[in-house]
Amino acid sequence: MYSPEHIRAWKKITEAVHAEGGYIFAQMWHTGRLAVSACLGGRKPLGASSLKLENWKQRFTPVGYVPTEEPKEMTLEDIQDTIADFVHASKCAIEAGFDGVELQGGNGYLLEQFLNPKVNNSRKDRYGGQRIANRARLTLELLEAVSAAVGADRVAIRISPFNYFQMPETHPDPVADFSWLLEKIDQMGLAFVEIMQPRAEMIISASARLELVKEAARARGVPEDQLDWEVSLQPFRKALKQTVLFSSGAFDGENWIEPIESNVLDGVVFGRQFISNPDLVERLRNNWKLSPWNMQTFYTPGPVGYVDYPTYSVKNGEGLNGTDEPVEVPLQTLKL
Numbered sequence: 594m595y596s597p598e599h600i601r602a603w604k605k606i607t608e609a610v611h612a613e614g615g616y617i618f619a620q621m622w623h624t625g626r627l628a629v630s631a632c633l634g635g636r637k638p639l640g641a642s643s644l645k646l647e648n649w650k651q652r653f654t655p656v657g658y659v660p661t662e663e664p665k666e667m668t669l670e671d672i673q674d675t676i677a678d679f680v681h682a683s684k685c686a687i688e689a690g691f692d693g694v695e696l697q698g699g700n701g702y703l704l705e706q707f708l709n710p711k712v713n714n715s716r717k718d719r720y721g722g723q724r725i726a727n728r729a730r731l732t733l734e735l736l737e738a739v740s741a742a743v744g745a746d747r748v749a750i751r752i753s754p755f756n757y758f759q760m761p762e763t764h765p766d767p768v769a770d771f772s773w774l775l776e777k778i779d780q781m782g783l784a785f786v787e788i789m790q791p792r793a794e795m796i797i798s799a800s801a802r803l804e805l806v807k808e809a810a811r812a813r814g815v816p817e818d819q820l821d822w823e824v825s826l827q828p829f830r831k832a833l834k835q836t837v838l839f840s841s842g843a844f845d846g847e848n849w850i851e852p853i854e855s856n857v858l859d860g861v862v863f864g865r866q867f868i869s870n871p872d873l874v875e876r877l878r879n880n881w882k883l884s885p886w887n888m889q890t891f892y893t894p895g896p897v898g899y900v901d902y903p904t905y906s907v908k909n910g911e912g913l914n915g916t917d918e919p920v921e922v923p924l925q926t927l928k929l
């Protein structure tokens with residue numbers, strides 16, 4: 594988001610959300626080594642190092658499926674330019690009416706590439722090396738710069754310490770490194786931090802995914818009696834003493850209550866359930882059944898699979914006749 598046209602277009606959306614009493618944050622990404630030159634006007638993608646993402650096909654390019662490419666290790670100038678881009682995009686987002694911005698610090702994108710010592714493996718400057726203080730420097734500098742521009746209480750970050758998605762290297766010491774990072778972030782007065790669950794997964798089941806994460810923890814020597822702690826958000830909750838903590842990953846109509854009641858989380862984030870249940874909040878409030886999502890329409894262009902799932906409405910207009918028998922009514926296509 595960088596031009597007046599982008600701001601004008603997004604205003605319609607933020608206004609629609611605010612008209613319904615909602616809040617909306619814009620997520621700010623830099624894809625780093627996940628980008629391909631076909632989408633960058635022929636330029637090389639940038640990365641924490643020149644390490645290429647192996648065995649991962651990229652999608653959504655104008656020329657179809659394109660393999661990943663060797664990135665250019667970012668220079669100090671590239672880093673400064675990137676920070677300036679984030680600041681500019683964040684200011685645009687606020688001008689467009691977003692309530693805040695969330696930096697994408699997970700899912701294998703640029704910030705996670707810097708945080709992971711297996712990917713950030715060759716830099717000799719203050720953004721590289723084995724020390725987490727160096728690998729986390731870009732994330733912290735970005736948060737500081739964006740906070741200075743739009744106010745820390747309008748800034749959030751999403752992280753995925755147990756990530757495999759677009760990151761086959763997986764973090765070798767997620768609890769130590771991300772606890773360190775979160776202790777620093779906790780001093781910044783951010784709007785919230787969002788951490789993906791170790792079980793978060795789109796292809797295999799959440800339980801199979803959790804087992805994989807536990808297996809990886811065993812492999813790096815975590816004793817059996819510490820596994821449940823190490824493969825959980827509890828260490829991160831401990832690191833965040835004063836910051837609101839949200840989490841996402843395989844929450845459904847039932848499992849979202851316990852982590853909030855037990856104070857591990859301040860709020861839960863729904864992804865796929867929100868896609869297939871446009872009135873998700875109402876359904877959870879009323880304990881109505883949730884509709885299943887259709888994976889075939891994820892990550893496809895156009896409105897299908899995004900704005901055409903039905904709401905769960907009460908028969909004869911808001912249940913005024915006393916019946917609570919539900920009927921499904923089609924959601925109106927969003928007019929932008």
Ligand SMILES: Cc1cc2nc3c(=O)[nH]c(=O)nc-3n(C[C@H](O)[C@H](O)[C@H](O)COP(=O)(O)O)c2cc1C
Nearest residue numbers: 620793794841842843844862863864865866891892
């Ligand atoms: C179609 C689709 C698009 C997504 N886009 C993003 C995105 O832009 N940024 C992001 O951080 N996560 C994105 N996600 C991941 C979700 O935010 C969420 O973390 C993931 O679906 C797991 O949570 P869930 O089990 O509640 O779905 C996307 C997921 C889907 C299905």
